[in-house]
Amino acid sequence: MVGPMSETTDLLVVGAGPAGLAAAVTAADHGLRVMLVDAGPQPGGQYWRHPDERYPVADESAGHHGWKVLTKLRDRLRVHRGAGHIDYRPGTQVWFIEAPKTESSPWYVYTTASVEAQPDHVPTGSVRAMRIVLCPGGYDRQLPVPGWDLPGVMAAGGVQALLKGSRTLAGRRAVVAGTGPFLLPVAVGLAEAGAEVVAICEAGNLTGWAKNVTGAVQVPSKGVEGAEYAKALVKHRIPYKTSTAVTRIDGDGQVQSAVLTALDRRGRPRSGSERAVEVDLVAFGWGFTPSMELVQAVGAETRIGSDESLIAVVDDMQRSTASRVYIAGEATGVGGAMMAVAEGELAGLGAAGDNGSSIDGARVRKLRGIIRRSAAFAQAMHHAHPVPARWTDWLTEDTLVCRCEEVTYAQVCHARDDLSADEARSVKILARPGMGWCQGRVCGFACAKIAAANEDRDLSPDDLARMSKRSLATPVSLEDLADLTLE
Amino acid sequence: MPTAEPEPAPNTITFDGEPIPARPGQTVGAALTEAGIRSWRETRKNGRPRGLFCGIGVCYDCLLTINGQSNQRACLAPAEDGTSCESGSGEEGLRDGGTDE
Known part of the structure; x- marks a missing residue:
């Protein structure tokens, strides 16, 4: 099954976010011919979404963490593209993957344009790849809430994408609700762009942090980030309400108000605690859901992660249980961008090593250490920010x-x-x-x-x-x- | 909606024939949001308004017709000068990737 655009590559990397970029440049460093396909128009993924590079702005990195990590990866991508080592295909999404016929034959991967309404969109095509690294990322996990289909209710990540990518505010007066540390940058981003943030409603009671302190302190940079957000919340006078959820949204044709409700220790809404606030934007995020369709398409084994997400089973070189398929980033467990970068590099090394290149054992051990510490932190975070046990009560x-x-x-x-x-x-x-x-x-x-x-x-x-x-x-x-x- | 970085908007797109300003690099969804437009299609069953939800191409809530092409995601499509947008997702079923499993 070979389409007109077909070609064979040593390694196909799907996704140009933190994990995919690291995987692609690492494999190319080791001499592999790499194709990098990404649904987005430019490198960075959701985490490092930034204004259109064709129209440069002075503050490209505004609101970002680890921006230097991106610019270094982006520079390496540029060099490898120039040398013909990486064939980078932005605006391209994978819609179907066909397994190899034999142990030595390639995977067949079918692609199409992520945005079709442009005359110059990328054509539908197919790629033959001896190995694949899947770095599909993820998106905000959602729970239904009465009124959550009103315009003005958005995923927290979507609100941030509007800010980071288009410099557009999704509303003037917002409540940011759900659970997890991601609510903080979304609220702060809105406030710094001029919106009023009425509250962050964190459903967790955060006592979990005390129990899991050994996990939390293993990644010191996370403590620094937390302190920065605490300062920003004070500066913008954003109340951080724990054990609180948005349990209803009202409005005529769009959001006009949201009901904030306290949650008891078992995660049940406390009746009588409801308080309505006038807002035109509700940003929801209940942690993240990894994008698992391609992981499942290649037939890789999955399991339930510590945040109750479906994630891929991988070995200590990021190999999945599917032959010659490696998986890195949120799809192996939601753990944030720096863990994704380490996993991506390890996957790139794994693919290179399995392809016959010599790889640096010390570097492999170092990456495994970073991943182990980040995973411990992520697990502590997941336990501190559970989905409320009785969310269906609302x-x-x-x-x-x-x-x-x-x-x-x-x-x-x-x-x-x-x-x-x-x-x-x-x-x-x-x-x-x-x-x-x-x-x-x-x-x-x-x-x-x-x-x-x-x-x-x-x-x-x-x-x-x-x-x-x-x-x-x-x-x-x-x-x-x-x-x-x-x- | 206010903009995070007030700047001249040199591009113009149209929404149901009306001109809407857009900055280079913005998406259609962003330009509509800044123009105060928050929904641009109605659901099939209950006729409920829909606009941006996930904002990153996952949920397909923000479908509309762009340059005559039905079922396009406003959150991904660039608001290039002269882009023509029509409310409503357009023909149903053309791109139905539906599956029972």
Whole structure:
């Protein structure tokens, strides 16, 4: 199966964020011919999203951490591109991967443009690759809330993407809510750009940090970042409310107010504690969901991470259980950009070593140490910022769970309770959440939790895998399919 | 909406025929947001307004028609000078990647 654009490369890296950039330049350093495909228009991924490089601005790095790490990776990418070692394809997304026919034959990877509405968009194509490094990143995890489909309710990462990429404020008066340290830079970014941030609502009570202090102190730079945010919160007078959630959003055609509710020690909304605040923007993030469609497409083994996300199983060189496929970054466990960079470099070294290049053993050991310490920190963070145990208490019967197919909580419960759908796949088939445009990317976690809640059990990899397995990784047009030359 | 960095907006896009200013490098979703436009399609079932949600190409809430091409993500499409946008996602089903599993 070879399309007209087909070519064979030693290594295909998917994703040009922290992990993918590190993997690509490391492999190229070791003599591999690398192709780097990325859905974004320029390197950096979601973490280092920045203004369009074709129109330079003086403060390109505004609001960023570790910007020098990006500029170094970007410079190395430029050099390797100039020398013909890396074929970089921005604006390109992978929609299908076909396994090798034999132990020595290549993977077939099918690509299409991430934005089609431009005359010069990249054509549909296919790539043959002997090895693949998957660095698909992730996106904000969401929980349904009454009124969360009103315009003006956004993912926290989307609010930040508008700021970092387009220098656009998503609202004037905001509440930032959910759980996790990512709420801090989003709130501070909004305030520094001129918005009023009424509150950060952190659902966790943060006593978890004390219990996990050995994990937390293993990455000292995180303490420095925390202090910077604390200073910024004081400067902009942003209240940081722990054990608090936004439990309802109201408005006529768009957000006009949000209800803040205290949570008790078991994560239940405390009745009587509700307080409405006038806002035009609600930014939600409940940690992150790794993008797992390509990981599942290659058939790699998955497990449940410490934040209840579906993640890939990898060995100490980032090898997945799929032959000649390496995985790095959030898809192996949400741990932030610096851990992703280390994992990406290790994956690049792994691919280079397995390809016959000589690699530096001391460097491998050093990277493993960084990853081990970062993972300990991430695990402490995940335990301190859990999804509230009783988040479904704030749902009403008509709260949308699936935004695409407009499936309500009552409909999901009906499938579970009356039609005996005790796991996510049956719920999906019977009530149709996760069957729309986003294919369960947004509601998959919530659906899996609701389905498992009946039996009061923990999530299994199957629960999440069934909500995130997609036959095509991204919607493609019939024209794209027609363009393929099938052998 | 206010802008984080008030600057002249030398580009113009159109939204349902109306001119909307845009800065080079902005996305269509950003330009519409700055113009105070927060929704640009209605859902099939309940006719509910939809605009930007995930903002990074994952959720497909922000679909609209750009330069005649239906079902484009406003959060990803660049607001290049002269870009023509129409509310509504356009033809349903053309790009349906739907699957039962």
